[in-house]
Amino acid sequence: GAGVSQTPSNKxxxxxxxxxxxxxxxxxxxxxxxxxxxxxxxxxxxIYFQGTGAADDSGLPNDxxxxxxxxxxxxxxxxxxxxxxxSAVYLCASSATPTDxxxxxxxxxxxxx
Amino acid sequence: xxxVTQIPAALSxxxxxxxxxxxxxxxxxxxxxxxxxxxxxxxxxxxxxIQSSQREQTSGRLNASLDKSSGRSTLxxxxxxxxxxxxxxxxxxxSGTYKYIFGTGTRLKVLA
Numbered sequence: 607g608a609g610v611s612q613t614p615s616n617k618x619x620x621x622x623x624x625x626x627x628x629x630x631x632x633x634x635x636x637x638x639x640x641x642x643x644x645x646x647x648x649x650x651x652x653i654y655f656q657g658t659g660a661a662d663d664s665g666l667p668n669d670x671x672x673x674x675x676x677x678x679x680x681x682x683x684x685x686x687x688x689x690x691x692x693s694a695v696y697l698c699a700s701s702a703t704p705t706d707x708x709x710x711x712x713x714x715x716x717x718x719x
Numbered sequence: 720x721x722x723v724t725q726i727p728a729a730l731s732x733x734x735x736x737x738x739x740x741x742x743x744x745x746x747x748x749x750x751x752x753x754x755x756x757x758x759x760x761x762x763x764x765x766x767x768x769i770q771s772s773q774r775e776q777t778s779g780r781l782n783a784s785l786d787k788s789s790g791r792s793t794l795x796x797x798x799x800x801x802x803x804x805x806x807x808x809x810x811x812x813x814s815g816t817y818k819y820i821f822g823t824g825t826r827l828k829v830l831a
Contacts, residue, residue: 639818641819647823648723648808648821648822648823648824649763649808649810650821651820654817654818656817697763704817705750707753710755710763711762712761712762713762715760
């Protein structure tokens with residue numbers, strides 16, 4: 607079946623702009639995760655959804671970052687007033703339940719000029 | 720706070736060699752540990768998942784071991800091939816949480 611998909615695959619924006627990154631999890635997966643990976647580093651956790659609610663948002667770096675999952679399926683990561691330091695690959699993962707294996711999408715490469 | 724370290728950071732070996740990648744973690748109260756492969760510009764592919772109650776998992780030429788008490792895991796790759804060239808990431812899920820803490824990875828190059 608289809609895996610986790612993320613759009614766009616690449617996003618280039620200017621400092622100060624607003625961006626939205628989309629994640630389509632595997633159908634039926636209740637748990638959804640966002641991670642951020644900077645060059646040469648491992649992914650860093652941002653936020654975890656169980657259904658529609660954010661069960662753990664301890665990884666969001668500041669209040670410019672926000673994520674939603676209004677219907678318990680697709681999720682959108684929103685970044686306001688982007689900064690050059692936000693440039694990274696943003697990875698989404700989903701799992702059937704919180705205790706199951708996490709399946710990762712291909713990521714969105716965000717470049718802030 | 721859980722911290723995950725991977726050694727070596729990079730490794731270059733001739734085709735056919737057996738090799739070991741190392742992962743260490745600071746908090747032994749883990750739920751599970753997972754090894755991933757990442758190809759350049761791509762997402763993560765899960766290789767092996769070891770639950771905290773398990774000592775090892777095997778898949779084809781790959782074998783991962785877990786020693787919780789010493790805070791270590793190893794990924795053993797037998798008879799390496801050029802197609803194994805990638806970055807290998809170790810990720811730990813601490814008990815009571817649902818997020819993974821990743822190491823910085825080992826960048827493997829297998830020479831033909």
